[in-house]
Amino acid sequence: MPKPRTHPRKRPRQARSNATVEAILQAATYILVKDGWARFTTNRIAERAGVNIASLYQYFPNKESIVIELQRRHMEKATRAAPDAIATLQAKGDLRALFKALATASMEEHRAAPALHRVFAEELPRSARRANPAHEAQVHALLMSLVRPHARNVPDLDLATFIVRAAGHAIVHEAANERPELLERPEFAEEIALLMERYLCRPEPPAAKRSKTRAQTTRK
Amino acid sequence: MPKPRTHPRKRPRQARSNATVEAILQAATYILVKDGWARFTTNRIAERAGVNIASLYQYFPNKESIVIELQRRHMEKATRAAPDAIATLQAKGDLRALFKALATASMEEHRAAPALHRVFAEELPRSARRANPAHEAQVHALLMSLVRPHARNVPDLDLATFIVRAAGHAIVHEAANERPELLERPEFAEEIALLMERYLCRPEPPAAKRSKTRAQTTRK
DNA sequence: TGGCAAAGCAAGTTTTAGCTTACATTATAT
DNA sequence: ATATAATGTAAGCTAAAACTTGCTTTGCCA
CATH class of the missing domain: 1.10.357 (Tetracycline Repressor; domain 2)
Structure with a gap:
């Protein structure tokens, strides 16, 4: 069993791929805000971003990483x-x-x-x-x-x-x-x-039971 | 397309089915608390409750209805x-x-x-x-x-x-x-x-800017 | 005690989400 | 201009989750 991926396969280097990543994040934000987590799927994100699902997986190793980047x-x-x-x-x-x-x-x-x-x-x-x-x-x-x-x-x-x-x-x-x-x-x-x-910022405490005026407590 | 069900097919009438419903709700609670919503699946609930998945769907029309009953x-x-x-x-x-x-x-x-x-x-x-x-x-x-x-x-x-x-x-x-x-x-x-x-429970307001002592404002 | 409704279950079907493969296109550097 | 890396995509695969079908067993009551 191949261990679950944790890093992106590629990092965007050219302007085009950078735009792809931005589009993905923008689409992800839109979907998360409009439809919530339940309908936050990689397929939908890619579709709305206008990029292929495979491209999404070039720059994000998994679904979670997208939301983590948004939070970051x-x-x-x-x-x-x-x-x-x-x-x-x-x-x-x-x-x-x-x-x-x-x-x-x-x-x-x-x-x-x-x-x-x-x-x-x-x-x-x-x-x-x-x-x-x-x-x-x-x-x-x-x-x-x-x-x-x-x-x-x-x-x-x-x-x-x-x-x-x-x-x-x-x-x-x-x-x-x-x-x-x-x-x-x-x-x-x-x-x-x-x-x-x-x-x-409280008034002097009610001076416990007996002492009426003293009470300079700043304990601890 | 059959419209999504909204009511249970059956209501528990005998002691046995009542126990089934209780077992389902108990298992649902356990899973929800221990594993969270993400792993809260009807199959798992039924398995843990020791009842068949189909029985679950006799008494709950869908997954949501289970959690709604828990909240109720x-x-x-x-x-x-x-x-x-x-x-x-x-x-x-x-x-x-x-x-x-x-x-x-x-x-x-x-x-x-x-x-x-x-x-x-x-x-x-x-x-x-x-x-x-x-x-x-x-x-x-x-x-x-x-x-x-x-x-x-x-x-x-x-x-x-x-x-x-x-x-x-x-x-x-x-x-x-x-x-x-x-x-x-x-x-x-x-x-x-x-x-x-x-x-x-606030003290009298600071009496605006000029009057020093008056100030019986209880505006509105 | 037999008939019938209630209850239960094995074994699906269907859908979809997450993710991959294999290949095509575009840019960069020499 | 051409090799090579970067980028892009069509078309799936896999697994799991929601939910059904068709049938068997159990309990109730005359």
């Missing part, structure tokens, strides 16, 4: 804008501003390619999903470091960071799917930022 | 517990307590069948998903009515409700998938409740 490109675009947004905002030193910027960036990203984003997040079978725990952990650590200096009276910062990340992502994602008009409203980003700020 | 049963179980939790908590009249109870209920539900829940939420193709906008709208309206009496200085309650719902659901769901141990910790529910309460 998407991620590339998405992460290009993030760092400077963070840097700019960290200077301001304001939790609210930070989250507003993050929310806005996320909203823009979703607005740019809402359907594709939905498919990546919801519709791909687990096998085709970027299982990238390292990246996830990195994001988590970064967010936590951003938040730490401004958090007030948060007993478990790791937990809080988890909550903030999950909530932030899901809110924008849900909005993109169910209420796309929200992505156009700046107040939406403001509300998200407010949610985060009020959660992370 | 799951929802049935899940919604049985909700109403009294709400009723009990509405009496208390405390936003924090309400959200803590809701979060706890959600956590328990996820804990009971985490894998199945994940599959329903993430892995099913759109065709097999319960597209039930009416139900969604109902939940939204209910939550908004629960929250309204306690919200303070929330300019757009509909938006806030959307945010709260999306966030609440996603946080528990993410936890179930990535940090299942959180589902065991009561503080987790407390943190979620805190997130909601602090977001919905």
